[in-house]
Structures are given as structure tokens and as C-alpha cells.
Amino acid sequence: MNSLLKRQSPIQHLFDPTVGQWGELAQAAVVLAFDSEEVESRALQTLALCDVSALPKLGIKGPAAANWLQSQGVTLPEGIYRTRKQSDGSLVVRLSDNEFLLQEGFVSQTIQTLSELLGWGQEGIARVERQEASFLLAGSRALNVLAQTCAIDFRQAPHDRMVMTRIAGISCRVLPTETESKARYQIGVDATYAVSLWESLMTICQELEGRAIGTAIFTARGTI
């Protein structure tokens, strides 16, 4: 039976369906752009928050997980909480010796392929459902937003290492990345807290003259 259902970001209802340009990403309705490309590009440089929850995620754990992933051509990060971006834009995070979190890129199909191959799991490999929300905080004032919500000094955070922390009182994983010499922070959060987190971050972003942007700006690049 083909799926009759659409995936949805846990904060999709916060966006007015009549505002901005809407499209689809990995079977989920997403806002491609709230405003012109010029406005969104400018926000990306100063302060922008983007809902990238639509990017599929997959968790794999178990004693055979690492070998199985490598046999599928996935390059694994070596240290715990280290990350490795794959050539197609997908991302692998090592959560422990035997546990990995994979996130699809904007144009990649890696997660979908691996998910189908894995099914409910295999000997020595357990599938871990990953339905977290993901937000991208970007721009020169992103650190100000983090400073108001989190006790970690992200100025010093390495760009290939995930940080487990609390933001606005909510347990999150933060992945600092660097694109075109600009620091960006991908924030993963339990989907049930997504609305609370988004609203807290957006309140602060707006006070700092930041704004929400759509995903189109990243789709064109294939990666965040």
C-alpha cells in the first residue's frame, strides 16, 4: 500500500499557508521562501532561523552498525559526537561506538536507501526512529541568540562536533557547522518540544532583527 499520508514538520502549523512560497521536501510540505531571495540571503548573513525538520533522519545502533554502514559506502566519523558530511550532502553523527544518527541532505537519497535496506532491523543492528525537529540558526548574530538561551560558549565550539545541551530550557543537540566561513548551528530537538523551542528562538531572533527563512536557499546549494 502506498502512503496516503504526508509527513509534517511539528511546527508547520505555525506558518501561514497563504504567506510565502510553499513546496515539498522529502514528502513534507515546507516553506521554500518567506520573502525574496535577496531578503532571505541577507537574513542568512545577519540572523535567520530556518525549519529543516523535513530532512529525513535515521538512527542505527548495535554492534554491527558501524560495519554495516561502511559496507553501504558511508564514511563514518571517528570520535564520539564527531560528524562527517558525506559527498552527497547527507550527514553522519557518531553518538557512541555503536550508534549513529544520519540526516539526509537537500538533494541526497542516502537515508531513504539505507532505511529501505535496513527494514525493521537486522542481526546486530537496531533501527532507531528519529523524528526530531531540526532548526538552522545562521548569521553573524546567531551567537547572540545562543548566548541568551544556552550556557555553552559556542564561539569555541569545533565545527565537526555535536554538542548536547539545553536551549531555552529544552534538551537539544547542536551541531555547529561552517559554510563559506560563516558559522551556522543546526539544532535538533524532540519534536514534542519543537513549538516551544521555535517560539523562544524566534522571539529573540526578532528582537535582534532576524527572521524566519525558507529552505529554497539551501536546496539550491544542496547542503546547509
Place this chain on the structure above:
Amino acid sequence: MTRLQPHEHQWIDRSRPIEFRFEGQSYQGFAGDVVTSALWAGGVRMVGRSFKYHRPRGTYSLAGDDVNAMFEDGERTNLRGNTLQLSAGLDLRSVNTVGGLKRDLLRFTQLASSMMPVGFYYKAFHTPRSLFPFYEGQMRKVAGLGRINPNQMAQATPKDYAFHDLLVVGAGPSGLSAALAAADEGVGVVLVEQHPHLGGSLAWQRRNDPEAVASLNTLVKSVTAHANIEVRCATQVAGCYADHWYALVDEHRLTKLRTKSLIVATGCYEQPAVFQNNDLPGVMLASAAQRLSHLYAVQPFKKCVVLAGNRDAYRAALDLQQVGVEIAAIVDLRVDGETTALGAQAENAGMEIYRNHAVYEAIAGSGNTTVQGVKICPLGDHGQLDPHSAKRLDCDGVAVSVGWMPVAGPLYQAGGRFTYADHVHQLVPTELPPTLFAAGRVQGVFHLSDRFADGRRAGLTAAVELGCSDQVVRKPIVHAGASPSHPYPIFAHKKKKNFVEFDEDLHLIDFANAHQEGYDNVELLKRYTTVGMGPSQGKLANMNAVRILARLNGKSINETGTTTSRPFHHPVPLAHLAGRRFHPTRHTPMHSWHVKAGAKLVYAGPWLRPEYYPISGKTREELILEEAQHVRDCVGLIDLGTLGKIEISGPDSTAFIDRIYTDQFASQKAGTIRYALACDETGTIIDDGIVARLDENRFYVTATTGGAAAFFRELQRWALIWQMKVELVNLTGQFTAMNITGTKTHEVLTSLTDIDLSNEAFGFGNVREGLIAGVPAKLIRVGFVGELGYEIHLPAAYGLSLWTKLLEVGKLTGIRPFGIEAQRLLRLEKGHLIVSIDTDALTNPFEANLKWVVKSKKEFFVGQRSLAILRQKQLTRKLIGFELPSEYNGPLPEECHLIVEKGEIVGRVTSVAHRSTVGKTIGLAFVRLDMTDPGTSLTIRVDQGKLVPAIVTALPFYDPGNQRQK
């Protein structure tokens, strides 16, 4: 409004006049003024009244070190006039008055001051006991300062974190030098200054010293331009905490700062002298007079007497003379007076100097609101005054400069220890942790060149300690020359208005009385007299209080000791502490649908859940019953996204589950579910749910909404302790769930799944994995509400889509959503308990009728040993069902109402439904063991003590044969 001639370093901006109101009168100041400087410029001498006697008070420190000027503006209260920046539209009133500042009705209190010695209320107001509430009410009316406006809307303020290598507190000559020296070595510095401008005491104490001004300008320019230094002005270091955390407070926010090192260059508070009427408006610290004239261009007096105990007094006298103040005399406490060039300079300027003299009394003008003159007396060999030789000097002000006390709060709180040093007659830090440094006057270094050098030394030392420099560090500088502080500027008077503590109106004699009553320890004296416990936290009182106590005890200052300094050192608005008040709320994927449907939402822990779905014209109780009845008659859908969802897999998963739950799971077949009860080590019920066995080594278990997070942590803890090969995954947020239930369930569900839903293929108590509307899901055949029903568990991202699909497909069947209240009613009819509602922190399975899931013969489970002991004991209570007689028509019981017998408590109601689908008021209750038989009469005591009859009833109330769910 008259102001002195402008010069470049004044803090006011004359191009920006600002109108404001005080006590109903209009005044004008300038941007950069604080309120008290603008008031003084406007001719206002009385800016507040004292706490206890309501004596008129004027500007005293002009630095936030006193609280004579405390205002409220209708929204905010206890605003400090010495630090409150003037802003347009301010409309201020003095706190702590009845009828206004001038006509304060409580001013007559001072007439009875002789009957109100320190501690009088301890002795006067405890008998007769019956009058204490009256005393308390009256004292609360007159005590306290500002009034809180309860209608003020809460304002969320930002609170942030910051990180630097080094915090330098204080931007005077030492702090600026320290920051620069450390930054030059590559250290990242944050320099915090409480005033709006850099410079510290250089900004007001050395304005007529061109060399000092030039040094300041150079330093400020270098510091502000330095890439390694972040400057934060108008910011207080309100507290220092372990692990180098500091609370920085500015007008808008509280910043939690973390550094690797700390330099304290906070300088000193100028200290008062104690003499009769030393609190009159017009008596002020010399530094306050210098601030008024140099920073705000306000002439402090026309003609003044300078009370001197050090060199700084002469500098102040010369400064005041330069701005047109006539110096009536310098009254120097020291035998030899000032022997440096400054002394000669003062004499050459025509100032009359009385050496070895003291001010005996300030002479009050009309209403004690001004100074008319002073009486001065020569000092005897032991510092005593001879009132018979008193001489009157006319003046309208007294500038007091007799000594200093270090601003030691940050150092104390950061782990520093102080010792009294006789060469400077002040406390100086002697023990500092490795990453804590002091510089400048706070550690007794007073000469300006020494302060620059000491700052550089501290900055460089910090850089070396941080590994940023390998330069050789100098030893700390020791002050040379005359002491900058007088050892005992305190003078008795036959009357009793020589104040040691301005906040609490404590006279000199109060200390002698307290000491006489046995309070001879500094901590006891503090608490009895309340010295240092007022809003200024003893900044101007503690040192003199210790001096007085030391003299009363005949001991040294070091033997006497000092009190403890704790955060906050300065007042912090509660809004700053509260910050944005993040209150994370959890939403299920279907939340937006509930909101659109107008559901009445209710908090269940952090979750927001639909309580019921309102329909116009129907009451809450009607709707809950209607929703429940619809489940019984047709089909309903409830959001179970909040349910705890945990996957347990691995070779030891069966053994692990057997050890966690009381029931036996080794024999459980794949594809089935079992009710599961978990206890703690004491045998107390902590959670329940179902265990669904998906295959040999893979289980999916549910936990209660409120207990899921704690239960998962418990699972992780036991997995670690037992070292078992299990994988635990908390899927509570990854999956969502809903329960479709009612007689017509199959009519809705069949078309959406290929799973065979027939009783033969998928009976009650089974679980299947398959596709629902094309999405991988788990389907669990449950009976919590007593009808045919399936819990559907699926990835959260599809939750809302499936919810709407089920409602769409079931529309013709009549499907209807129901809330948690209907579910609570339905399960109550089935006699199913809810952990934490029908159980408490002591409930064991035997009391809760769950003996059937306790398998004592198992090898082990958590709580087994305790339950084995409990099994041997007689139960004291048991959970039973009850109903009200059908003819009863009185007030209805609520949860937690007590069950009584002959006036004794014999139980309590845990759940109750006033209306149910079985047509009765029913409930669950714990009762004494001899009252559990069906048919037993109970009496429930409801609100207002009314007694309600009830009858014990066999459970369940509905469908005893469980036929409907099978």
C-alpha cells in the same frame, strides 16, 4: 536650575534638557544626570526620609552607597536616586512616607525615638500573645520601604551568558591599567564599570590635577580601542560564584559571565564620620561633593566645613573652593594635620585649619532639613571631645573625608580573605586563590602612581597565570606615608542623633546598649541591631560598627572580625533574575488540530492535552459524558501522543524486562501484549503500561504520560547496574499514538490497513506491525476504556496526517474525538486505576488489587524482596469501587475527600465521576481493610464538612465479563 561652568569631562549633556517630576513638582535636569544631582541642582535638599524615625535625608554619597534617596514611580519601587539616570517623563515620589515627603505624618515618630531603642520590638510586642496579630499588622504597615504595584504587568527580560578569559571589575586607574596590561599579553578581557563612564575615582577626585587627567585620557583611549578588551559600563558585578561564574547586571539584563580569572579593582567606599546630626541634608561625603561639582556641574554648598581625616579632604577642599564654595574651615582629626604640600596649599588658599579637632555637632536649620553651622571641639589625648570648648562655625554644608573602606564584596565572594592593616587603617586582602587578584585602593594602595603600577602588576600576573605571558611579575605594592583612613572617626554626644547606620537609624548608643545586653560578637551584633542589613548592605556602616564593637570589647579589629559578604552585593530587579522565564511545553503532533477544533486544553505535566471538545450550549460535564457515551455506542478517537514509548531490544531484553516488571514475561509470545507493573525497591508502584513483544528480542513498552521520563531514566540506571545487553530507546517524541475505540472501530480502520483485524487473526491482547494508510505502524489491541479498540503507534511526522485521515474516513461512521476526561471516566467504569492518581507515594500492588501481576516465584524483580515482606503483613487499606445511592441528591464528593467513620479518617477518594455511562456517581477510594466488602456503607466528608453516603461496589462498574473489548 544653576550649573557650574562646563568642562569636557562632565557627564551631563547640556544640549539635552530633561523634564521630570518629584513629589508633584516639576524639575529640569540634563541627560547624564542622576535624579539626585538634578534635584540638588534644582535646590532640593531633602530627597528622602529615614527608615525608622523618618528624619529628613539629603544626598550623602551620590554613589549608590547610601539609600537616602529611594523613589517609586508607580510601576517600579525602591529606585535609587543616586544611580537612577534621568529620563523624560519620570514622575517620582519618595518611598516610606505617609502624606508626602514634606508632610510625612510618620515624621513625628522621631519624637518618641527614646522609647524605641534598638531591639525594642523584640521586647515590647510579644505579650499579650492575643495582641500579636495587631502588633504585626501595625508593624508591617510602618516597616518596609517602597510599595509593590500588584497590577504591574510582568516583563520578560533577556538574560544571557558570556565567556571571557579575564574579568576586571572596576575601571579606575588600577582597573584600566590591569585590563590593558593583560590585554596587551593576549588575554581576552571584559572590563566592568558600575558607572556610565570609565575612570573611577579619577573622574571626580583628581579633576584639578592635569597630570592625572592626561593619564586617564590616555588610558581610556587605549582601553576602548583595544581589540582584546570588551568594556561594559553601567554594569554591576552583583555576585561572584563558584567555578568563576559572575552575575553582571545592567539596566536591561542579567549576564551570567564565566571567566578563567578575576581582577578586583573596585576601589573604596568613602566612610562617614559619626557625630551629632551627621545625617542632616547638607552633610555629605567629600567625594559626593566632588561628584556633584565635577561630574554634574552642581555646586554642593555655598559655604562648608570640611571634616578631614586624610589627605583627600584637602584635595576636596581645594576642589570645592575652585568651584566657588567658601571653605569655612578644615577641621582635621589628626594632631599634625596634613603635612604634605596639599596642607600648605590649603593654607595658602586662605583656609582656616583646626588640627586635632572634630565636628561635635551639625546645627540643624528649620525642620532638620538644612545645616546652619557646626560646633567643633578640640580632641583630647585619647580622641575624646571636650564640648565645653565647642566653637560654632556657620556653614550650609559639611564635607566629610575621614577614611575609606574597600569595596570587598567581589573579593570575599570569590574566596578572598581580609585582614585589618594598621598602616592604612582598613581591611586589605591577604589570602587570595590562585586565579583571583586585587589591585589599587581595594588592597590599600592609594598613591596615584602606585595604583597605575599595581593595576599593571595585577594584569600581568593574571596573564602569566593564564599562560599568556612569561614576563617577570613584580610583588604587590605597599602603601607608604600617612594612613588614608582615620582609625576611629566616631564621637559620642549627650543626645542620640549621631548615626552609625543611616539605613536603619542606628545611633552610637544603640551599639553600646546591644553590647551591654551581651551581643558582643560581630555576627550577633549585626542581627540584633540590624546594622548592615538594610538596603545599602552596610557599605557606609559596617566598618564603623566593627570599630565600635572592637573598642567595646577592648580587642583589635582583627580579633573582632567582620561579617560575611554574600551575593547580591547590589540590588537586582526580580525581573532580571526571572529572565525570559522559559517554560517549555510539549505538544503532540495533533496539537494544532485540537486547537483548531477549539479543544479545552489542560496541562498534564509539561504536555498540553485536550480535556474535552466544547460544543456551544453544553456544559463541561455534559460534554465529557457525551464523549464517553459516544465511545460506548459508536467510535471515538483520542490523542495518546503523550504516552511514554520505549523500545527495549538486545539478547538480554527478556531477562531485563522480567527484572523490571512484577509480572512474568519470559513466556510471553511474540505478537502479544501484557499489562506491566513496575515498582521501586520498596515495593511501591512507580509506573504501569503494556509490554508488547514484537519478536524474540525486541519489545515495545508504554509508560504513563507523567512518569515516562523518570521511568526511562530508571531503566537506563538498572541497565547500567546490571550490565545487561539491552538497547533502550526512548521513542516518546519519535512516535506518536492514538486510540481508536468503540463498537464501530473496524468500520473506520479496515479500509486503511492490510492487517487482518478479525478476532481470529488479531485478538484482544495482540500487537501487529504493518502499514496504516501506507505508513509503518504498530497496532495494539487494548481495552483500557472497555471497548473494542486499537492503539496506533507511528512515526510522529505522520501523526497529524493519520489523525485527520481517520476522522475523514470515519465521518460517515460518526467518529468523534474525545478528551482525557472522557477517557478517565471510561477507564473508571472499567475499574482501571491510573498510577499517581489512584496510587500515591506509598501504594503497593496488594493494596491496589494488582496481586495478580506480582509473580513472587520469579528469580528477581525490582521490589520483590519488599513485596515478599509486605505479603506477610496485614494490609491496612485497599482500593475499592464505590457508588452513591441512586436517591442521593446532595453535594458530591471530589477526589481527595476523606472517608470517615465515627469522626476518624478511614480512607480517601482517589477518583470520582459525578455522571457516568452506567448512570451513577461512581468512584475509587482507599478504605480500611474491614470496609472493602461490596455493600458496605461509607461516609464521605465533602466540603464544608457535609457527610455523603456511599456504598462499596464490586469492580468493574461496566461490562464485568469484558465481553465488549474482546
